[in-house]
Structure formats: C-alpha cells, structure tokens
Amino acid sequence: xxxxxxxxxxxxxxxxxxxxxxxxxxxxxxxxxxxxxxxxxxxxxxxxxxxxxxxxxxxxxxxxxxxxxxxxxxxxxxxxxxxxxxxxxxxxxxxxxxxxxxxxxxxxxxxxxxxxxxxxxxxxxxxxxxxxxxxxxxxxxxxxxxxxxxxxxxxxxxxxxxxxxxxxxxxxxxxxxxxxxxxxxxxxxxxxxxxxxxxxxxxxxxxxxxxxxxxxxxxxxxxxxxxxxxxxxxxxxxxxxxxxxxxxxxxxxxxxxxxxxxxxxxxxxxxxxxxxxxxxxxxxxxxxxxxxxxxxxxxxxxxxxxxxxxxxxxxxxxxxxxxxxxxxxxxxxxxxxxxxxxxxxxxxxxxxxxxxxxxxxxxxxxxxxxxxxxxxxxxxxxxxxxxxxxxxxxxxxxxxxxxxxxxxxxxxxxxxxxxxxxxx
Numbered sequence: 160x161x162x163x164x165x166x167x168x169x170x171x172x173x174x175x176x177x178x179x180x181x182x183x184x185x186x187x188x189x190x191x192x193x194x195x196x197x198x199x200x201x202x203x204x205x206x207x208x209x210x211x212x213x214x215x216x217x218x219x220x221x222x223x224x225x226x227x228x229x230x231x232x233x234x235x236x237x238x239x240x241x242x243x244x245x246x247x248x249x250x251x252x253x254x255x256x257x258x259x260x261x262x263x264x265x266x267x268x269x270x271x272x273x274x275x276x277x278x279x280x281x282x283x284x285x286x287x288x289x290x291x292x293x294x295x296x297x298x299x300x301x302x303x304x305x306x307x308x309x310x311x312x313x314x315x316x317x318x319x320x321x322x323x324x325x326x327x328x329x330x331x332x333x334x335x336x337x338x339x340x341x342x343x344x345x346x347x348x349x350x351x352x353x354x355x356x357x358x359x360x361x362x363x364x365x366x367x368x369x370x371x372x373x374x375x376x377x378x379x380x381x382x383x384x385x386x387x388x389x390x391x392x393x394x395x396x397x398x399x400x401x402x403x404x405x406x407x408x409x410x411x412x413x414x415x416x417x418x419x420x421x422x423x424x425x426x427x428x429x430x431x432x433x434x435x436x437x438x439x440x441x442x443x444x445x446x447x448x449x450x451x452x453x454x455x456x457x458x459x460x461x462x463x464x465x466x467x468x469x470x471x472x473x474x475x476x477x478x479x480x481x482x483x484x485x486x487x488x489x490x491x492x493x494x495x496x497x498x499x500x501x502x503x504x505x506x507x508x509x510x511x512x513x514x515x516x517x518x519x520x521x522x523x524x525x526x527x528x529x530x531x532x533x534x535x536x537x538x539x540x541x542x543x544x545x546x547x548x549x550x551x552x553x554x555x556x557x558x559x560x561x562x563x564x565x566x567x568x569x570x571x572x573x574x575x576x577x578x579x580x581x582x583x
Contacts, residue, residue: 160208160218160255160299161242163201165284166229166292170197172237172274172282179249180444181422182277189275198222198231199284202259203242204252207299214300215255219262221296226269229291236260236273237282248446249277250421250430315570317349322559324552329566337563340537344566348539366493373492380490380497392500396478399502402528403476406520408506410474415456417480421446426455438482438497449482453503461507472517474506511578515553518579522557525583536561536583541568546578 171193174185200222208214226234238256240246247255253276264271274280286292317329319341329349334342346352366372370385384392403410419426422445430437430448438449450456457475466473479501489495506521508514529536538561540554547554547569558565 160205160297161203162218162221162296162298163239163242164222164225164229164294164296165199165201166231166287166289167197167199167284168195168287169285170194170199170235170282172280174275175279175281177277178240178279179277181249181424183253183275184424185275185278189273192235192272192274194233194235194272196232198226198229198234199237200234201237201239201242202256203239204247204255205243205245205299206247207245208247208251208255209300210254210258211300211303213303215258215262217303218259218298219266221298222259222263223266225291225294226267229289231269233270233272234263234267236263236271238274238276248421248441250427250446252276254427315568317345318567318569319345319564320551320554320558320567321564322555322562324555332564340535341564341566344537344539348566348568360491360494363492371493378497379487380485380495382492382496382498396500396502399478399504400476402524403474403504405524406474406506406517408472408474408517409470410476410504412476413457413460414477415460415479417482418442418447418449419455419459420444421448425458429454429458436484438484450479451481451483452501453477453479453481453505457503457505466507468509472506472508472513474504476502476504479503515550519556519560522560522581526561529583537563538565539568539582540565541570541580541582543573543578544569544571545573 171191173191174189222234236256236259238252246252256273256276260271260273319327319329319332321327329345332345334345366388369391370388372383372385372388374381374383400412418440420442421427421430421439426448437451440447440449448455453475456479457477461475480498481501482498483496485495485497490497506514506517508517526536538557540557542554547567554565554567
C-alpha cells in the first residue's frame with residue numbers, strides 16, 4: 160500500500176465521472192466534500208495488500224501516527240491510483256479501503272470521511288507547507304509485527320453442554336469413559352493442541368485402489384478419477400439427492416458456473432467473509448473468483464425465481480465444482496484439495512423458528528447416516544451469545560438427540576452471516 164499524506168489548510172473535491180466499470184454506489188454524502196485543517200490521505204491499494212485485521216489495524220495506526228504529529232482536526236481518505244504501478248483489482252482495493260476506513264472511524268479521535276472509489280474527481284488542496292505537511296509511506300502485510308497480530312484477541316469462549324442441560328467450562332470439563340472423541344475435539348479446538356499422528360493416512364491406499372489419484376499434469380491439489388472412482392462419485396451424488404428428498408420439503412437440484420466476477424457487489428461482499436485462500440483469475444473485465452462453495456450460484460439463481468411465502472421452506476441442492484487455494488504442502492488426496500466437488504444444500508425458510516424446525520430433521524438424517532457406517536460424530540456448535548441465551552434449550556435438545564455432550568463455542572458478537580453453525 161502506498162500512502163501520501165498532505166496536511167492541508169483547505170481541501171475539497173467533487174465527483175466528475177466513472178473511472179472503472181463497476182464503481183461503488185454513489186451516495187449524496189460521497190459525491191462532494193470539503194474540510195479545513197485536514198489530513199488528506201491519498202491511498203493506493205496494491206496487489207499484496209489484504210483485509211487481514213492485523214494488517215488493517217497496522218495501516219490505521221500509521222495514519223493516526225501522522226495525525227498526532229500534524230495535529231489535524233479531521234481525516235479524509237482519498238483513493239488515488241497514481242502512487243503505484245502494482246495496483247490491486249478494483250474490487251479488492253475497495254474492500255481494503257473500506258476496512259481501513261471503518262477501523263479508522265473506530266480508533267480516530269477526530270472525524271473521518273472518505274472520497275468515493277472508482278470515480279474521476281476534481282479536487283482543490285492548499286497545503287500548509289510546514290516540514291511535516293507532506294509525508295509518504297509504503298506499507299505491506301509483511302511489516303505487521305507479531306505484537307500487532309496479538310492485539311487482535313478473540314473473546315469467544317467454549318462450554319460443554321450435556322443432554323441433561325448441565326453446562327461446564329470446556330477447559331475444566333472432566334471427561335468420562337467413552338468421551339475420548341469429545342476430549343480430542345476440546346484439545347484441538349479449545350486448548351489448541353496438535354493432534355498426534357503423522358505419516359500418510361491409511362485410507363489413501365483404498366483411494367488409489369479405486370482410481371482416486373493426483374493429476375501430475377495439473378496444479379497441486381487437483382485429482383483425476385478412474386472408471387471405478389467416477390462411478391463411486393456418481394453414486395454418492397445420487398445418494399445425496401435421495402437424502403435431500405427425505406427432508407419432507409421441496410428440494411430442487413441445480414447446476415451452474417464455477418467462476419464469478421468480483422466486481423459484482425454481492426459477490427465481493429460474500430468473498431470478503433472468506434477472503435483467505437481464494438482461487439482467482441483475471442478476466443476480461445474484472446477479477447474472477449473460482450467459487451469455494453455453492454453459495455454464489457444458488458443465491459444468484461434464486462433471486463430470479465418468483466416464490467410465494469407458501470412455497471417456503473424450499474431447498475436447492477448442487478454438487479458444486481469448488482476451488483480453494485490450499486498450500487501445496489497441505490493438500491491430502493480425497494480430503495484437502497484445491498479443486499473438489501461439494502454436495503451443498505441450501506434451505507430457504509420463513510424465519511429463524513422455521514429454520515430451527517427444519518434443522519432438527521436435517522440433524523436426524525446426518526446422524527442416522529453416519530451411524531449406518533458404524534461411526535459417530537462429535538459436534539462443535541458455533542453460536543452467537545444472543546442465540547445461546549435465547550435458544551439454549553434448543554441446543555440441549557440437539558445434545559439429547561445425539562445422546563452425549565456437545566461442545567459449544569459462544570461468540571459475543573455476530574461475526575458472520577449466521578447465528579448457528581455446526582461442525583461435525
């Protein structure tokens with residue numbers, strides 16, 4: 160990231176025209192602006208920049224350091240593409256700019272405003288001309304110190320909830336005989352202990368026997384499927400469709416594309432929730448995201464459907480052609496891949512209560528199927544504190560149906576788009 164700081168006596172700007180194909184929506188408060196005794200921060204987001212909270216906090220601190228030195232009475236962030244030859248894509252640049260802006264508003268002792276992204280603008284500036292009135296900085300994620308990263312502290316906490324409704328601090332829970340899997344889950348998720356093991360998993364021999372193999376002529380993490388492997392994949396897809404139709408609600412099978420333009424606002428907002436390890440390629444007009452789940456296609460499709468409240472709940476099932484840019488040394492055959500197929504079912508419900516009702520049936524099918532294989536799940540329920548306080552009995556009912564204690568991660572704030580997320 161390149162920053163040019165001007166401590167200005169007067170500054171004003173006005174939007175003239177679009178500079179990129181999909182600029183951010185222009186609101187009246189962004190169309191023009193003016194300020195006095197202002198620190199104007201001209202900002203170029205570069206290819207290596209990211210929305211990692213520790214990096215955004217670091218950038219914000221650098222801006223506030225200059226603010227404290229020049230004693231300006233307000234800050235204006237001004238997107239300015241002319242400071243670097245190595246610019247990030249427009250969608251990525253906007254995401255980083257907004258992250259810095261929002262973080263700066265939380266931390267700054269003076270008002271913070273910004274000029275809109277993606278437009279040509281006319282501006283007038285009158286620099287004070289003192290020794291600190293013109294400064295520049297070049298920043299990158301590699302400059303973030305370990306100390307800065309440690310400032311981003313999670314306030315989540317974990318409890319073990321039993322089928323009888325008893326609640327225990329997960330770090331102090333006394334495990335009983337038969338709860339070895341729960342103990343392993345707590346050690347990994349709560350205590351952050353590395354699981355023992357190493358070497359090649361035993362199941363890989365079976366995968367190779369049936370023709371599940373790496374494709375050596377492709378990128379790391381890409382597989383090929385021989386005749387037996389292909390038949391098995393098709394049978395699993397058919398079985399997933401059969402189970403989806405046991406929910407007792409209408410379910411439709413769909414298919415779609417595997418890449419989406421990041422310049423689309425909805426795509427970009429969703430992508431920023433899962434920014435790590437995305438597969439991206441440069442398209443003719445914009446950066447393209449290789450989708451990492453079925454969400455993009457299913458949401459993009461259902462928005463064009465005409466549905467009545469009488470049609471809900473309704474489900475959409477797709478075996479999604481999915482991509483995640485895993486590190487080469489972390490890929491594992493049939494388990495952790497850069498390209499994989501995800502049977503993904505989205506269910507659209509009337510409200511939260513309807514969603515909880517449908518989830519009980521889904522929960523029943525999930526546990527029935529794993530137990531048919533002679534195995535069982537231990538569950539990690541990620542919930543917001545509000546959901547936990549209001550629907551604790553619902554979680555107890557899920558534990559009762561599982562017949563054993565569950566691990567619950569309680570998040571004080573809603574960090575994601577969900578209030579309940581389950582990992583089996």
